[in-house]
Structures are given as C-alpha cells and as structure tokens.
Amino acid sequence: MSPTRFLSVPNLVVGLVAILSFSANSAESPFPDEIVQPTELGTAPLRLGRDYSILNLGNISSEMPGSQVEALLGPPADRTFHGNLSHWHYNVNFPIAGGDSELVCQYKIVFRPDGTVESTHWRRHTCENLAQTLTVPPPAEAKPEPKVQVVTLSADILFGFGESELTSQGKDRLREVAENLQAAYQNPMVTLIGHTDRLGSFDSNMGLSQRRAEAVRRQLAKSGLSNSAMIAEGRGETEPVVVCQTDQVEELKQCLQPNRRVEIEVFERRVGDSS
Structure with missing residues (x-):
C-alpha cells in the first residue's frame, strides 16, 4: 500500500x-x-x-x-x-x-x-x-469462570470407625463419584480433604485424616481419574461443621458424625493452566 x-x-x-x-x-x-x-x-x-x-x-x-x-x-x-x-x-x-x-x-x-x-x-x-x-483492540473475550464442585462424603460410609482402609461400600461409592466426574469434566483438578471429629488426640486425628484422603485418591485413580491431577491433604479435627456438648460417648459419637468426612473439591482446568 x-x-x-x-x-x-x-x-x-x-x-x-x-x-x-x-x-x-x-x-x-x-x-x-x-x-x-x-x-x-x-x-x-x-x-x-x-x-x-x-x-x-x-x-x-x-x-x-x-x-x-x-x-x-x-x-x-x-x-x-x-x-x-x-x-x-x-x-x-x-x-x-x-x-x-x-x-x-x-x-x-x-x-x-x-x-x-x-x-x-x-x-x-x-x-x-x-x-x-x-x-484500540476489541475487548478480550471474557474467559468463563471455572466450574467448581464440592462433593462431601461421610467417612462413616467410606471407612470403619477410626480406620483408613476403604470399605466395599466406600469403594462402590467412589467408583460412582469417579464416573460422574469423568462425565462432567474434561480436565479436572481434584483436591481431597480428610476431616475427623475431636475424639482422640490432635496428632492421631491429623494422621488419620491424611491417610483417609490418600486412600480416596488411590481409589479414584483406579477408577480412571488422573493421579497427577489429584491432591490429598488431611486437616484432622480443625474444621468441624458441628459442635457437640454431650458427655455421653455414644451420643457424642453420633452427634459428631458430620465432622467425619472427606471433601472432594473439583474444578475444570483451562487449557494452559498448570495449576
């Protein structure tokens, strides 16, 4: 020109x-x-x-x-x-x-x-x-917010009380979760967080929650999710969802049941996202 x-x-x-x-x-x-x-x-x-x-x-x-x-x-x-x-x-x-x-x-x-x-x-x-x-370039097309999902599973279904080995019912539930996540996400990033109640010592509960989170990760990997796209961490008794005041052991154990859980946080990673 x-x-x-x-x-x-x-x-x-x-x-x-x-x-x-x-x-x-x-x-x-x-x-x-x-x-x-x-x-x-x-x-x-x-x-x-x-x-x-x-x-x-x-x-x-x-x-x-x-x-x-x-x-x-x-x-x-x-x-x-x-x-x-x-x-x-x-x-x-x-x-x-x-x-x-x-x-x-x-x-x-x-x-x-x-x-x-x-x-x-x-x-x-x-x-x-x-x-x-x-x-002046046109405004960049806004990237959609990543799709985030949190699945909360009761530890009483996944594990025996005070145990970190998955029950048969727990394995079945995790296979179902893996199937649903694979259908809903193309490139999921998964964080697995184990929680316990306050029964027992702080250190033992922290270790138990970590082992449970790792057990869930292994099972999800066996069910088809990428092991490298999953992070497992234990938070012990530090993040309760209920507070119970009773002194009766069985009643207290039942009351604290919601605190014994594994949370599965999932979001869709964008192309080029290394996190």
Missing part, C-alpha cells in the same frame, strides 16, 4: 494556494499553523506516513518517558520546542475504506521538561476517530 501524495512540484501553484488557505482558516489547536515556502517543496510527497498497523499508538500514555515512546513508535518525523515543552510529530497512514489509498494523519506528542509525555493530539477529529477505531 503506497502513501497518498499530498503535494509535489507539478502542482506547486495549486498546492501553495491550498497551503496558504489552510494556514489562514485552520485554527485547530494545539497545532500552530505554519506557512510553507515554495523553495522548501521538492519532488517527494509533502508528507510520508508510517502505516498505523506497525505503530503502537494505543500504548502511548501519560508519564511515559521519551525513550519508551521512541521504542514503540520509532523516531518522529520532526521535533520542535515551544517554550520548555518538546513536541514530537508523527505522520500516520490510515487506510481509506473502499480503495487502496491512505489518509496521512498528523499525530503530536507533547513532552514535559522532564522528558515524560504530557499529552497527545491528532490534527483532525477524523484522524482521532480512525485511531480509536483501528488501533
């Missing part, structure tokens, strides 16, 4: 009239009008722009240092000083719909005395609108 030629020597007279007319009538701040003398015109186009698609226009922001601006946009077409402010001018090519021509737009970056960006400006509103349309 070749840049539009705005003015050349064969059109000198017409071009000079156009420039002088433009200078007299255009008051679009903050671009001061300048009269171009005929002797400054050559055979090359008056303005040559760089294609907008190779410029990182949307990344220019306030406070950005000049070195970073130049790294993104390259050197400006020219640099001028107005008081203690530096002005960098770029000519940017935008495609014109319906043809292979281009519109060359003037883009100015004003720098503070400390060399950081103070403001940016387009010469024409049309150019500003084109820049917003063509250089």
Whole structure:
C-alpha cells in the first residue's frame, strides 16, 4: 500500500494556494499553523506516513518517558520546542475504506521538561476517530469462570470407625463419584480433604485424616481419574461443621458424625493452566 501524495512540484501553484488557505482558516489547536515556502517543496510527497498497523499508538500514555515512546513508535518525523515543552510529530497512514489509498494523519506528542509525555493530539477529529477505531483492540473475550464442585462424603460410609482402609461400600461409592466426574469434566483438578471429629488426640486425628484422603485418591485413580491431577491433604479435627456438648460417648459419637468426612473439591482446568 503506497502513501497518498499530498503535494509535489507539478502542482506547486495549486498546492501553495491550498497551503496558504489552510494556514489562514485552520485554527485547530494545539497545532500552530505554519506557512510553507515554495523553495522548501521538492519532488517527494509533502508528507510520508508510517502505516498505523506497525505503530503502537494505543500504548502511548501519560508519564511515559521519551525513550519508551521512541521504542514503540520509532523516531518522529520532526521535533520542535515551544517554550520548555518538546513536541514530537508523527505522520500516520490510515487506510481509506473502499480503495487502496491512505489518509496521512498528523499525530503530536507533547513532552514535559522532564522528558515524560504530557499529552497527545491528532490534527483532525477524523484522524482521532480512525485511531480509536483501528488501533484500540476489541475487548478480550471474557474467559468463563471455572466450574467448581464440592462433593462431601461421610467417612462413616467410606471407612470403619477410626480406620483408613476403604470399605466395599466406600469403594462402590467412589467408583460412582469417579464416573460422574469423568462425565462432567474434561480436565479436572481434584483436591481431597480428610476431616475427623475431636475424639482422640490432635496428632492421631491429623494422621488419620491424611491417610483417609490418600486412600480416596488411590481409589479414584483406579477408577480412571488422573493421579497427577489429584491432591490429598488431611486437616484432622480443625474444621468441624458441628459442635457437640454431650458427655455421653455414644451420643457424642453420633452427634459428631458430620465432622467425619472427606471433601472432594473439583474444578475444570483451562487449557494452559498448570495449576
């Protein structure tokens, strides 16, 4: 795609009239009008722009240092000083719909005395609108939230009281769970958390909950879930769901039953998620 030629020597007279007319009538701040003398015109186009698609226009922001601006946009077409402010001018090519021509737009970056960006400006509103349309990427499609599920299984079904070896009923229940998870998830990540009641010592309950979680992981792996996608941990008696006050042993044991459990937390891992 070749840049539009705005003015050349064969059109000198017409071009000079156009420039002088433009200078007299255009008051679009903050671009001061300048009269171009005929002797400054050559055979090359008056303005040559760089294609907008190779410029990182949307990344220019306030406070950005000049070195970073130049790294993104390259050197400006020219640099001028107005008081203690530096002005960098770029000519940017935008495609014109319906043809292979281009519109060359003037883009100015004003720098503070400390060399950081103070403001940016387009010469024409049309150019500003084109820049917003063509250089601002569409919002990224929001990723769906991962599907999360928590399955709570009673330890009294999975294990004998105080035991960490699965019962036949417990194995059947876990095979059913594995089948359901494989049907619902393509790439599941599973966390298995063992819990106990407060009967017994703290350390023994912590160890029992860990062994139970690991037993569940082994059974789920045998039933088709990836062992490497499962984490087993024991939390002992630290996260009760009920608090019981009775002193009667059997009554207390029955009351604390909800605390004896294994929780299976599952979520769908996105593609590229290594967690």
